[in-house]
Amino acid sequence: MTPVAQRKMERRKTLKDYISRMQLKSTKQRDVIFDEFFNNYMGKHVTVEEFYENIKKNHPKIGFATVYRTLKLFRESGIAAERDFGDGKARYEPIRSENEHHHHMICTNCGNVYEFANSQIELCLNQIAKLNQFDVKDHKLQIHGLCSSCSGS
Amino acid sequence: MTPVAQRKMERRKTLKDYISRMQLKSTKQRDVIFDEFFNNYMGKHVTVEEFYENIKKNHPKIGFATVYRTLKLFRESGIAAERDFGDGKARYEPIRSENEHHHHMICTNCGNVYEFANSQIELCLNQIAKLNQFDVKDHKLQIHGLCSSCSGS
DNA sequence: GTTATTATTGATAATTATATTCAATATCGG
DNA sequence: CCGATATTGAATATAATTATCAATAATAAC
Ligand SMILES: [Mn+2]
Ligand SMILES: [Mn+2]
Ligand SMILES: [Zn+2]
Ligand SMILES: [Zn+2]
Numbered sequence: 001m002t003p004v005a006q007r008k009m010e011r012r013k014t015l016k017d018y019i020s021r022m023q024l025k026s027t028k029q030r031d032v033i034f035d036e037f038f039n040n041y042m043g044k045h046v047t048v049e050e051f052y053e054n055i056k057k058n059h060p061k062i063g064f065a066t067v068y069r070t071l072k073l074f075r076e077s078g079i080a081a082e083r084d085f086g087d088g089k090a091r092y093e094p095i096r097s098e099n100e101h102h103h104h105m106i107c108t109n110c111g112n113v114y115e116f117a118n119s120q121i122e123l124c125l126n127q128i129a130k131l132n133q134f135d136v137k138d139h140k141l142q143i144h145g146l147c148s149s150c151s152g153s
Numbered sequence: 154m155t156p157v158a159q160r161k162m163e164r165r166k167t168l169k170d171y172i173s174r175m176q177l178k179s180t181k182q183r184d185v186i187f188d189e190f191f192n193n194y195m196g197k198h199v200t201v202e203e204f205y206e207n208i209k210k211n212h213p214k215i216g217f218a219t220v221y222r223t224l225k226l227f228r229e230s231g232i233a234a235e236r237d238f239g240d241g242k243a244r245y246e247p248i249r250s251e252n253e254h255h256h257h258m259i260c261t262n263c264g265n266v267y268e269f270a271n272s273q274i275e276l277c278l279n280q281i282a283k284l285n286q287f288d289v290k291d292h293k294l295q296i297h298g299l300c301s302s303c304s305g306s
Numbered sequence: 307g308t309t310a311t312t313a314t315t316g317a318t319a320a321t322t323a324t325a326t327t328c329a330a331t332a333t334c335g336g
Numbered sequence: 337c338c339g340a341t342a343t344t345g346a347a348t349a350t351a352a353t354t355a356t357c358a359a360t361a362a363t364a365a366c
Contacts, residue, residue, distance in 0.1 A: 010220050025313050025362050048352085063316035068353075086237065088352070105287050124274050125296060132267060134258050141294045143278060148286035152217035177331050178342050201323085216345035220326070241323070
């Protein structure tokens with residue numbers, strides 16, 4: 001099995017566990033949305049609208065509200081992350097592994113998103129939090145500006 | 154003159170300059186909102202609704218749309234910053250000085266906001282941007298979690 | 307397998323923050 | 337003061353998200 005397929009299976013188990021733990025139910029729609037999401041959106045940051053328009057092509061009967069609710073379910077179960085890049089629309093991306101963590105550079109011109117991670121920053125943040133006795137649940141870091149294509153450098 | 158009054162005068166000049174540069178007009182309402190904002194909201198992060206409710210007490214005739222538009226004008230002119238703490242409401246805070254820059258720790262329980270700054274993080278960010286030939290216009294950093302009061306440590 | 311219970315679906319409507327419209331009014335250069 | 341133009345404030349529109357609810361699907365109990 002490829003590493004990609006392996007990770008997808010792990011995500012499926014995480015979701016199934018969450019569903020049974022919360023006494024929810026597995027459904028055709030959730031399976032369909034799961035496959036679409038983890039097959040086509042690794043490393044992407046898709047809005048609900050975009051995702052809905054694409055999944056509708058192969059599954060015309062699926063409802064908009066169901067897509068909304070299911071992506072939210074993915075977030076709650078820990079297999080997806082919800083992002084806000086400041087344009088008023090929620091975006092979702094598959095979480096790649098348990099402890100993976102990254103941040104975003106967003107081009108205000110073309111909209112492209114670049115990911116980065118930096119352990120030194122993470123360390124600073126933890127120190128700052130500790131100093132203020134702040135119990136960190138999450139943090140987000142975004143750089144907004146022009147990507148190399150758009151700034152013409 | 155106190156340093157606080159001094160800075161307020163500088164902000165007023167910045168706004169006046171912006172208004173004349175963009176061929177806008179000075180109005181009673183803008184003056185009233187300016188005074189309210191810089192007298193009562195230094196170091197605060199106020200929503201438009203909150204701000205409107207408070208200013209209405211002394212100036213009942215002022216309109217909601219005017220408050221919205223004026224706070225946006227303050228942002229455009231560079232004397233106020235717009236923040237998004239993830240609760241779906243825009244927040245505004247007075248900019249304290251030209252090159253001042255800070256970030257936020259937000260308690261998910263009590264809603265209190267704590268500010269911090271860290272030059273090492275800023276340096277890392279600039280390096281990362283340079284490495285990716287990314288032309289930084291802005292960046293935001295937020296820590297979400299429980300403050301010391303709410304985590305009971 | 308049948309039945310009972312409970313969650314889900316999908317169409318629609320409600321909500322919420324923000325943006326726009328527009329007629330009346332205020333500002334400002336000349 | 338006059339005329340041109342920007343602003344105001346009430347109302348309306350927009351856009352993303354969330355809630356409602358009757359029909360249906362999934363699981364549990366028997
Ligand atoms: Mn990402
Ligand atoms: Mn602040
Ligand atoms: Zn770009
Ligand atoms: Zn707190």
